[in-house]
Amino acid sequence: MSTGLLHRPGPPRARTSDSAAAARRRTTLASLAALGAVLVALSAWYIEFAPAALLDGLGNIAGLLERMLPPRLDEPGRIWVLALETLLMAVLGTVLATAVSVPLAFLAARNTTPHPAVHAVARGIITFCRAMPDLLFAVLLVRALGIGVLPGVLALALHSIGMLGKLFADAIEQTDPGPREAVRSAGAGYVREMINAVVPQVMPSWIGTFVYRIDINLRTSVVLGFVGAGGIGFALQDALRGLIYPRALGIVCVILVIIAAMEVVSIFVRRLMLTSDGSDPRRERTTRIVFSGAVIGSTVAAVEVLGIDPLELVTWVGPALEVFGRLVPPDFSAVGGKLADAVLQTLAIGVVATALGAALSIPLGVLAARNVSPHPVLYATSRAIVLAVRAVPELILAVVFVAAVGLGPLAGALALALGSIGFLGKLVADAIEEIDDGPVEAVRAVGAGWWKTLFAAVLPQAVPSILGSSLYLLDVNVRTSTILGIVGAGGIGFLLFEAIRTLNFEFAGAIVIVIFVIVYTIERVSGWIRSSVI
Template sequence: MIATLHARHNGTAAAHPGHGDRRRRWLLPALTVIALVATVVSARYIEFAPGTLIDGLDDVARLLGRMLPPRVDDPGRVWVLAVETLLMAVLGTVLAAGASVPLAFLAARNTTPHPAVYAIARAVITFCRAMPDLLFAVLFVRALGIGVLPGILALAVHSIGMLGKLFADAIEQTDPGPREAVRATGAGYLREMINAVIPQVMPSWIGTFVYRIDINLRMSVVLGFVGAGGIGFALQDALRGLIYPRALGIVLVILLIIAVMEAVAIIVRRMLLSPSSSSPHRDRLMRFGFSAILVGSCAASFVVLDLDPRTLFTWIGPSLEVFTRMAPPDFASLGSDLVDAAVQTVAIGVVSTAIGIVLSIPVGILAARNISPHPAVYWAARSWILLVRAVPELILAVVFVAALGLGPVAGTCALAIGSIGFLAKLVADAVEEIDSGPLDAVASVGGGWWKTVFAAVVPQAVPAMVGSSLYLLDVNIRTSTVLGIVGAGGIGFLLFEAIRTLNFQVAGAIVVIIFVIVYLIERISGWIRSLLV
């Protein structure tokens, strides 16, 4: 995303010299003022005082003291649940990819058979992306019962939103020349897609698919909180019983799994997407090996998870029955409580994003290899980013709720800390991609590290930082819609209660509100980002 942002920015600047600079001269100050006002108003709405986060960290430290030393009481069961979590992530991603490939061809402007089909396909992708995965899990658990199948389906349906969009975008960026050549031979539409389009998009698709497995592994560890299988169930059980040392032991197991999988994902992406011109046979062998491991993992999923393959089709009927019971949505029953919860959700996202930006940018700069003052500082910053990224926001919310009590303050603190791992990594990547010329110029006149940062690094990285911050806002508001499930404020609590008490029409109203909130924020953020590039 950062590379694309820079490329578009550079292209625009070249086509219209000075135009982008003039636009940023008024846009960035305006965005800063709007952000400050929105943060202050939101903080007052949820009664988040400036020192709350610092006080919260003290309370969390005391809670962590009660968790020490960590222990794993039943290692066999925990590791079985860990393997289940990994297999859920893999199978959910594979199912999503299978559904996303045909959907992507329908949602790409250059391959869709009709504009109406394009609009419908894009609407499906947008809906899947806008609805949080935990929300899908809650609904599938209600329809299918407690178990791993609701979790797999939740991961699959939500993943279609990302995979479908990126797959379609890759198709739209293909070179039309090979298609015209295949079409000239008299081949039909299907042959044209297989022979001319898929070979061009396959590298992009592979990278996206591997990245999505990494994301789904992080998501799957918390699905157990709503009964959708995985290691999250054991963690919730330990927290509910106030057995904090056991809870910390399970969290450490989760951290280990996610850290190892992230390292594996990096290696796999590097092997699959960096072909060697001298060893094409080795590249084919690696792709074949990766495919074999993937197929083997999917086959093992049905055995280990005790899944009947027929359930991948029979789930549709019961799920539709639950989903259709949410119509027509009942907005009247909750009245002002629904409005308050919706505003609270947005406020949590805004305040947590503001705090996250303040905490993330310094860490991101220190984690950039080309500007970090010392290798030890670089590795410390990168390790901290990896550690924070490995802990899902819902687990952080559970910890802050236990330390601070129920309410939006706990949710805000959780998202603020979680934002460090997300935004700091994007900032670090953006800084590493900047032009080295200004850095050398400052160094040549004797400028120190601080002078280099403020005179040469920040001015180049600002557009990418703003774009990433807006994307963080989008992600945080999306996440804040479900934090209420663990008592961390927002509209998620009302949704969970409505489904638990079988008030499906009220749940339908909440689902509509969540979709509208997330969709509007996504569109506004996208529009602002488009003005910056």
């Protein structure tokens, strides 16, 4: 055998295999795109989605906005106190969820769980917490503990476990096994192995997730006031119920200021904590100590200002289990075919909202990416739009669209589609800002314009992240659509909250099981799609 054969640049079979795999991914992606288009069309037909109805309702929206202007704050002192209460609820709820999610994540990660059965149980708990709407947690906890901030904090904590537990476990599964093997060879036990070899690898990811979850919980805590779970949402609901629209808009402006401030703080913390290069270990250690101190101080302040007895963070379990226990045994026959129709409505709302949201969010996200946006004014305007939309909870948007197009799933789909701009637009912009600049500069070097650079060098790198975020948006929209029924925006949420209002807990339990199955199925399908095409 000649030596020339031994130094060929690569086996043809391997290159052929890679090409075949790429071709299969393209075929799979095209098939999924076609299937998605069919599902969107069927979903739009099922909920009678008609752009003409929206156009007809624009006059009603304009009239409603006219009645809201100019915004005013009748009791600014009280409103700002409630705003502080809302912020502290978000912080405390996230901290409590993190305390539970960290050990749960180690049990749920495949590479650190002590047994497959433990892994299955831990993943089931995480999925259940994510499937249960936060507003449903709040309603049940208010019934168990009474009106106040404690049910709101606990509802935020329980629902946050669904996201934090999943993302923490995913980060653990992506760790390098080398450090673990080195620590294990030195005779360390399981706990020391996790602390010394795994935690340092996942800490940057965990910090980013923790900060982002506070942002999410801040917006969520606004809605919890609608069911008596404390915060500024109670004042907002009171203004809307009394048709005092200028006061409602004034409160929304306060919420916007809080969320904008939180966005600035989040950006600062993420840059400070997550962009270190290891060149100054002392500075990094000091930064993390300061961050930890700030979290601990905020937690203590939250307990004190909110007037929560620390013992209540333990004793709530008994009364809550008594109320949650009323959900079993589930009764699937309470309203016959209405349940099936409501489930299909919920799925259709989520699909249509995700499709519309992606169509609106991706162009806006491109303009909101600092490294791609063609002009600083466009960048600032796009970022401002994304931030403004994120400041308004989907439930409030649903109220506006119900006023515009009437009761039903169309209002829910439109509210979620608009709300998706704040969620997906930010993720698209962040994904584009994190791409490799090399291909972009190479395309620009040959004289390519903005459009050609975008399609030849930017989007090909960002597509996997955008696809993954869009699939996650579908999961979020289906879960969110379950609570829009509280204001008449269609879907299974109307039946759920009506069942709780009338104390028909067995039927509510059946709906909760249905929601769990839907969320779990979407998660599994999304995971398969990501593994097939990304």
